[in-house]
Amino acid sequence: MATRSLAVQMERPHDYYYDPVYTVSGFGAAARNATGSGRVLRLGAVSGANRYKYFRTPAVTTLRTVPPEVLLSVEPVQMAVAPVIEPEPAKKTVATQSDFRESETQTDPYSPDYVLPADGSQPELLQLQELQWGRGLPAGVAEIEMIERARKRRAFEASLPVITDDPESWRRMMEMQQMEEMARREAEIQALQEQRLDIIRQALQDRDMETKFVNEQRMEELRDRTSVAAAVAADRTQRERIRELRKIAVARQRAARPAARDIIRDYADHASETYAPLRREGRRVDRDAAKYETAYLQDMKYQDVVALAESLPRRLTQVNIERPRLGKFASAADARKARTMQSHLDRAAELIR
Template identity: 35%
Template sequence: TLGTQTDYRDGEAQTDPYSPEYIVRTSSVPEILTLATLTWGRGLPAGQAEMEIIDRIREKRAWEAALPPMDSPSNVAKRLRMMEHMERKEWAYREEEIDKLQKVQLEVFKKLLQRREENQNEQDAMHLYKHWQNHLKAKEEKMKNIQRDCALMLRKLIAKRKNFMGKLERRDIIKEYNDFSSPVYAPLSRVGFFPDKNTGYYAVKNFYLNTFQGLCELEGSVQASVSQLKIKAPKPKFTTTGYIKRSGRVEAVLAQVHQ
């Protein structure tokens, strides 16, 4: 045989291990054939449970080999006793397996119940939190309504206290115009006046500013002296001989004093 080496693992090259074909002789029963029902992923590789099954199969084969032949009444009676004993042993083993399966199912059932209870508790907590938030919102709305009604009643009481005798007072126009917080300058919206309603009425609407034709006419009416600026260069502060004038000396002294 030739050995090969690759960069890939066996698990990447094939999914299940290779099982070669075999031929069984008529006079022999290999022990390995008792594991023919086990396949990769279903019993293989063998664990503790599979090893117990293999041991039981070996014990059963040894027991079958130890059975006496049925050639005499004593051997027949002994064979029956051995078979009854093996049957009781098999039933005890099956009951033990059933108990194990029931315990496993019970543990799984407990975990499912615990998970369902946790989910139910989370949902209940969420419902309670939403219910509490709704109550808080209703409480805040109620408090706002109470405060608004309280302010309204206070204004009414203040207005009644100003004229508690019920006398009719003539409007004092001078006093109203002298007080900048009076309704003349700041009318209240609750009496039907909305200052922001007619804001466009006070906007400046000019033909010369809002239209292109008006801008052209406005530009044509402007004198040329406005658009053409004339900047005069400052005169030198010293003469051709290098002598600084008196105004230049005064400005230099003032600059030093300022510094």
């Protein structure tokens, strides 16, 4: 078996400079030398994510399988021919078999709603085919009147002459019929209006009754609130009245008590009864002033006044004020405090013994 040898070439000193695909492992001396020489080496410039930038697509020549001078034969194209459609027969038999169908089943063929008699007359019942349950059935007074009007209408149309034979009679009869129809329509409109007015009148009456009921409820509620407020106010007024009456009674009792006479106030107040007694109490004011003669005092001289003053007793002209005796204590309260303290000391001394 042949062995394959692998030749490994040693790194040259300046491979980082001359080899365009050389990649350094770090910024060591080689990186510094490359930077100093003017070339900048970038880590991972060839390997890694930037490796595809150094690939080149090979220029492969395209070879033609057929030489240009060789012409191949072309198969002729056949035109499509439209198929002939045979006409479908009027009748055909088709057999079917299904679990959900019975061969004995016979469907109901189409049949008209009604069949007219052979003589060509139209029954009167056909005029009522538009009436349905809930819309005209069961028949009422309005439906019966409509049926009678339809009968009269058909009888009138049957009695009309041919317009070409007697146009005047035909026109006169049609005018009379139209006038009757207009009068009937006006009567129906008037009846509908009256019915509508009755409904409106009833609605207004119901509204008035409801409004009246609501107003009565409001008035009743207002009356209740007013009655409660009046009762509360009356109770409060009664309590205040009783309190004031009690105050008046107490004041009257106090006024009925005879007050002690204050002589100093009576003589200090010149409007008191001392100076102006009340006549209704039986006192006479200045009735006996004539018996007190004071006119001679106006003619007295100074010497007479001095002699009169010397004739008065000494106790009336001189005031003798004796100085109160001062005890050991300044006041009676101090004396009581001293006695209380002395009693406490005596008791403590007895307890110590």
